[in-house]
Amino acid sequence: MATTSTSLESRVSIDRRIKDFSFTIFLSVSIIASLAFIFYIIYRLYNNAGFLLSWDLVTFFPSYDIDTAGFQSSIMGSIWVVGFATLFAVPVGVMTALYLEEFAGKRNRFTALIELNIQNLAGVPAVVFGLIGLAFIARGPLSWGFTVGSAAIVLAMLILPVIIIITREAIRAVPPSYKEGALALGATHWQAVSKLVIPSAVPGTATGTILAVSRAIGESAPLLLLGALSFVTFNPTGLDSGFTILPLAIFKYASDSREEFQVLASAGSLILLAILFAMNLFAILLRDYTLRKRNV
Numbered sequence: 001m002a003t004t005s006t007s008l009e010s011r012v013s014i015d016r017r018i019k020d021f022s023f024t025i026f027l028s029v030s031i032i033a034s035l036a037f038i039f040y041i042i043y044r045l046y047n048n049a050g051f052l053l054s055w056d057l058v059t060f061f062p063s064y065d066i067d068t069a070g071f072q073s074s075i076m077g078s079i080w081v082v083g084f085a086t087l088f089a090v091p092v093g094v095m096t097a098l099y100l101e102e103f104a105g106k107r108n109r110f111t112a113l114i115e116l117n118i119q120n121l122a123g124v125p126a127v128v129f130g131l132i133g134l135a136f137i138a139r140g141p142l143s144w145g146f147t148v149g150s151a152a153i154v155l156a157m158l159i160l161p162v163i164i165i166i167t168r169e170a171i172r173a174v175p176p177s178y179k180e181g182a183l184a185l186g187a188t189h190w191q192a193v194s195k196l197v198i199p200s201a202v203p204g205t206a207t208g209t210i211l212a213v214s215r216a217i218g219e220s221a222p223l224l225l226l227g228a229l230s231f232v233t234f235n236p237t238g239l240d241s242g243f244t245i246l247p248l249a250i251f252k253y254a255s256d257s258r259e260e261f262q263v264l265a266s267a268g269s270l271i272l273l274a275i276l277f278a279m280n281l282f283a284i285l286l287r288d289y290t291l292r293k294r295n296v
Contacts, residue, residue: 046270057267061233062249066260071268074249076235077148077228078275081243082217084152085159090209092156093163100164101171102193122161129158130222138226146227149239154222159212166211170204171197203287210283214276220247246272 060070096114104111133154137144144150174197182192220228223245230252232244246268254265 042270042273057264057271062231062244062252063233066258066264069253069261069264071246071249071271073232073235074244074246074268075271077232077243078217078246080148080236080241081151081155081223081245082213084148084239085155085216086209086213088152089156089160089163089212093160094167094205097164097167097171098193098198101168102189102197118161118164121157122165126158126219127221127225129154130225132157133222134225145240146242147240148236148243151223151226151228151243152239154226155216155219158219158222159216162212162215163205163208166208167201167205170201170208173204174200199290202290206283206286206290210279214279217275217279218247218272220245220251224248246275 057070058075059072060068061072062074063069096118100111100114133150136142137153138146138150142150144153178196178200179192182196183189187195227242228248229242229244230248232242234242236243250265250268250272253261253268256262256265
């Protein structure tokens with residue numbers, strides 16, 4: 001009987017090792033293939049437009065003259081729109097996730113309705129958000145016009161479900177013993193959540209925020225419906241300003257029949273990739289800093 005049990009345990013252990021090894025091989029091959037594809041794209045872009053990379057691309061406004069053409073207004077427009085969208089979406093998303101995970105209590109019809117809407121919004125195409133913004137924000141009840149504010153609210157609605165879902169997963173990943181120990185020592189529920197749960201969930205929340213913002217900074221379809229212009233020679237000055245965005249400027253140059261402007265579009269793509277890499281690097285540094293501070 002003991003021999004049979006030992007043989008069964010050995011077989012289960014071997015099967016688990018085979019599955020773990022197969023998963024590791026599959027994951028490694030997938031990562032290597034993805035990185036190779038990304039570096040190939042960067043190489044092609046740099047090979048086509050690397051010689052154009054200079055501060056002139058950042059300081060010059062769009063122009064029909066290749067010698068003075070740049071991306072300043074589109075970069076600043078993207079910063080304004082995505083920045084205000086993040087300022088709106090992150091607090092709302094984090095507070096919603098905290099409510100659903102820590103304060104909503106048992107699942108009821110109200111929380112079920114909220115969760116259903118979050119899941120549905122996460123799968124809605126971006127252009128639908130643009131149509132909603134056009135009907136209710138740029139025009140309709142709010143009538144904010146085709147401004148930075150309208151675009152920021154629409155992008156905030158676009159990234160909000162992603163932030164909520166990932167923040168909830170980050171909160172669930174915090175060991176329950178943290179909060180239970182604090183409650184046992186006499187802390188209130190809010191003190192345990194604010195002092196232990198939220199700081200422990202910061203790395204996951206930061207990662208989710210960067211993923212959501214990375215999606216927002218590359219969006220153009222909903223903003224086209226909200227009046228994003230392809231040729232703007234001024235920077236935004238407020239929420240009521242007109243604007244353009246970097247992906248739209250890249251498309252404008254890429255659709256030009258002159259080869260020089262198509263090369264300039266490749267340079268703009270490199271700028272967009274650099275911004276995305278910088279954002280992800282910031283998220284990694286923030287996560288590592290938070291983990292080190294928590295372990296001290």
